Amino acid sequence: MLFNSISFTVFLPAVFVLYWVLPRKMVRYQNILLLIASYFFYGCWDWRFLGLLSFSTLLDFYSGLRIHNSKSEIARKRGLIASVTINLGFLAYFKYFGFFVDSFAELLSLNGLQAYSGTLNIILPIGISFYTFHGLSYVFDIYNRKVIPTTNFVDYALFVSFFPLLVAGPIERATHLLPQIERPRTFEFSKAVDGLRQMLWGFFKKVVIADGCAAYATPIFSDPGNYSGSTLALGAVFFAFQIYGDFSGYSDIALGTARLFGFELLKNFNFPYFSRDIAEFWRRWHISLSSWFKDYLYYPLGGSRGGKLLTIRNTLIIFAVSGFWHGANWTFIAWGLYHGLLFLPLVLLDRNRQNIGTAAEGRLLPSFKEAFQMGLTFIMVTIGWILFRAENITKAVEYLQGIADNSLFSMPMHSGHHTLMVFIALMFGIEWLERTSNHPFETVRFGYPVIRWSMYLFLLVLCLANYKQDQEFIYFQF
Amino acid sequence: MKRFVAYTAIFTSLALLLLAVALFMPNPVVQHNMLGALVDKHELLRKTGNIGPRIVLIGGSNVSYGVDSKRIQEAMQMPVVNAGLHASLGMKFYLTDLQPYIRDGDMVVVIPEYSQYYTDSFYGNIELVSVLVDVDRACMKQIGPGQWWHLMQFIPFYAASKLKVSRAPATDAPVGVYDRKAFNSHGDAYIHWSKPGIKFTPAQKAREEDRVNPEAMKLLVDFQEFVRAKNARMVLLPPAYHSTSFVNQKPLIDKIYRAIREHNLPVIAKPERYVLPDSVFFDTSYHLIRPGIERRSELIIEDLRRAFP
Structure with missing residues (x-):
């Protein structure tokens, strides 16, 4: 079900x-x-x-x-x-x-x-x-x-x-x-209501964002040879939004549902695309898996306590195994190792915990430096998603070669995705404003109940209007 | 708890009210797209009903987007009406919808898509809801309680989709492939005939657990009896199918063909006969461009001649 x-x-x-x-x-x-x-x-x-x-x-x-x-x-x-x-x-x-x-x-x-x-x-x-x-x-x-x-x-x-x-x-x-x-x-009224809100946000991310982005990204990843560099790049960005909407949407629905029964589950996502480096990304993306591997694999292997060589070995092992956990394909191992390689400089220079807090804490907008760091991290993560999404290594290489082409500077092929882009902007806008909360609807800013309920109705209608049958969650295959 | 239930009930009622209002709002799009052509097809069936026996082709879009009726008419020396429209209307609907138009001596050629034989898609889905609400409300009378129960699941989604901003095409806009105006006087969609094929994903591999739905078989058996009672004839044909999709779906298609034979339905060709090269398909595993339409129409002519010498 x-x-x-x-x-x-x-x-x-x-x-x-x-x-x-x-x-x-x-x-x-x-x-x-x-x-x-x-x-x-x-x-x-x-x-x-x-x-x-x-x-x-x-x-x-x-x-x-x-x-x-x-x-x-x-x-x-x-x-x-x-x-x-x-x-x-x-x-x-x-x-x-x-x-x-x-x-x-x-x-x-x-x-x-x-x-x-x-x-x-x-x-x-x-x-x-x-x-x-x-x-x-x-x-x-x-x-x-x-x-x-x-x-x-x-x-x-x-x-x-x-x-x-x-x-x-x-x-x-x-x-x-x-x-x-x-x-x-x-039974706690506030907890149950909060659970419903979180579920609604999760459904929005899954049905509107993830399934909408899938319609754009899937054909591009199926046949990358047919598209220009700019379209391939845009396809990868859409997949980045798709997998985020899909998995974090699922997690929001799971956490919200559990809350209806009085349970608090572990937080699995903490606005990962607002990360300023890869180490921060991994503290915010699929948190329950990262912490599992850290506690039951990385630390027992010695963590970073045995010198530089051992740290390198342990970091690469944990990322490769984490990639392999996702599925029986070399692409996942390559994806894991790619992130391991991005992570290594930070851990070796002891800079993996330099971005502990939230970006632009106490401010509405990030500084230029923070915006640059977030953009760079997003690009690195998106390149990784190409390895993750491709059918095999050959196709991933083909995809990356397609991007590194003169056609990268041409107009990407897009049709009728303007509305989707507005919704993506809406999602990230709301998440940015609420980035210190557990989920974006936890502290609802719209004070008047009429406005609040209108917002909920709006999201519900959006979900219903964009619903497509039998759209499974990506992580179910893992 | 009471407060929570009360709030949830109020919110749900508000949402349902909004959806109910949306459901009966006019939909300028559907009346101008291919689904709107249902009204024209009714008119065509009514008009040709008095000119003697006809060949009536019925099915989903494999029929509306894959046949040259004029060619069949010339070869068979009988008027041909292409009453096919869209598979998502479901076989139950389009067979029931056709019944009042069947006349003495008609030859009804039923060509359902393979999806109609398994799962419950023969009951129709969201496209049928849009037809019932926004194309021809009189069709609602044809829907029984069981089918309404099945369609209920699509109603909220259809209602919500009507809240999306959408406009009917401008009157001077070129006719699109899926427009109501894309059909010729026989009921064939023809705008795409001369267009090149568009890359699409072939049908996925059949799953071992897919089974033929006995209700779909019963529907065809009942329809055959109805046609006989009207002193008309019915034959069943496989749809023209994309060769890669056929390879993927073969185990399931074999099951379907076996079930059709076991039910003594008058199928006059094997599925393999209508498997055409991938290059003659337009945008799905069923829609054909001109070379495919020509080949398929020839095959239909040969099969009808053999069945009714």
Whole structure:
């Protein structure tokens, strides 16, 4: 079931009403209801993978208990290794098996050896990367004695499969979400209204911005050889807006939905296109994934504490792995390494934390220097998106070569996208004004209710008018 | 909680009121685009109803944007009416819509797009809503409760889309490919015939789980009975199809063809026969430019001659 589907408009109110009709002290029943709803939500895609989700949940639940209850360090370590191996084994099989077999076959053929590269037609279970990482973080935290495992299976299963975050995050931590699941929740008017506002903003970003930009960017990326340099550059910029609208829109809807049920999920985006350098970008883009890799991979590898060479190695590893997490394609690895290379100078010069605050803090407009830094960062990120979006490395190179052409200075091909550009400007304008908030509608500036409600109605109508059926979220494929 | 429910109810009511108003606002665009041609096609069917048996071609835009009716008329020595318009009106609508116009001795050639045989797209989608609301409200009588239930999902989106700023084309503007004026006296859209093909994305690979919808089959079986009762004849033909799309969709098309045969529907050609080179398509896997239209019209003539010697 998609957030932007008709069935979700029936599903959500039904679950919401049932959930709050249950007495406040019956948190156990609320959790059971949410768990059933979450499995139903997931089963609407493909019920066959409910078994895999349940198995993964059971595995991590019992691994957590076993690690916690083990007396010896060896037994704890064995429990951890078993859980990690099985979890990553599933991920490797469903997501990367074909990639490894094909890459191996290609390698052999480069050496003049014939290899059969026909692989099994494995269907990727939706959300597998997300719920596997939920489970892994739980097991790691228990092993590191940061969390005491829950003995309530329903609570743990809900932590893994809570429907707003099940298919595309944010990647939650047990330390953050489990306590919220365990304690009674009361309905808060302001929180629920804020949740609806955030959902509306998310729908606007997905339906109007992302799907609108996709209509422009998709044909260009499908056949880059047919377009001028300027059109290719504009196509890449549209994709940059598309992926931002798509993923941050999804996250806004997820966070807003969770808030309707009294939960606060981890913030996943913090206006990343207002970043002044790549390090700041990665503190603002897909925050839950970046922090996951930082905590469970970068720091255990030694982080930046082992000298320059080790820092370089660890930085490149974390970015390459993060890229590979997105999908079984060399383009994602190249995208990860590209960002790693952009990040390295900052970390080596110890300047990766020079832009901690918000751009133009306390001012309406950025300084010339800040505007230049933001523009440069956006360009670097957009070049990276070409690697991310291209079907393969050859196409990415072809795309980049197409941009680096004299036709870059010609008029780009565009037709009927003026309205879309106005909406993009509207989105970034509002986000700029509200860049210190959790989301742009958190502190609504339009004081009069009539103006506020008109704004909400306007956004709702825009979403309905621009709605296209079956437009999946990009991150569902990961 | 009560406050929240009350506020949500008020907001939802306001939104619904706004959409209801928008839904019945005049739409200057749809009456001038290809959907507006439905009225002209009704008129054509009515006018030709008294001149003796006809060949009536019906289907989606594969018919309206892919046939030279005049050529078929000359070869078959029978008047030809191209009643096809748009696949998104759904097979249920266009077959029901045609029924009052079928006369004794007519030869009805049904050519649905492949999408009509699986999923529930034969019920129609947002284009049908726009026709019902803004082209010919009398057509609403043809829609049963089940079909309304299906169409309900499109109504808010259509209503909201009417709030977008849009204008009808100027009277002196050149006729566009998808304009109401793009149709000739037989009902064929012809403006695009001499244009070059535009690059488009072929149909994606068929999914293993795609199944033929038995309701679509029942619809065709019922229509065949209706045609027989009117003392007319019906044949079923595959649409002309883009060869790359055909390769991608072949497993599904095979299932469709098998289902058609199993239901004893009078299909007079195999899908492969109507697979044409990619170069003769205009902007979708179904719309043809002149060389494709000529080839396809010849194939239709051959098949009709063979079926009705």
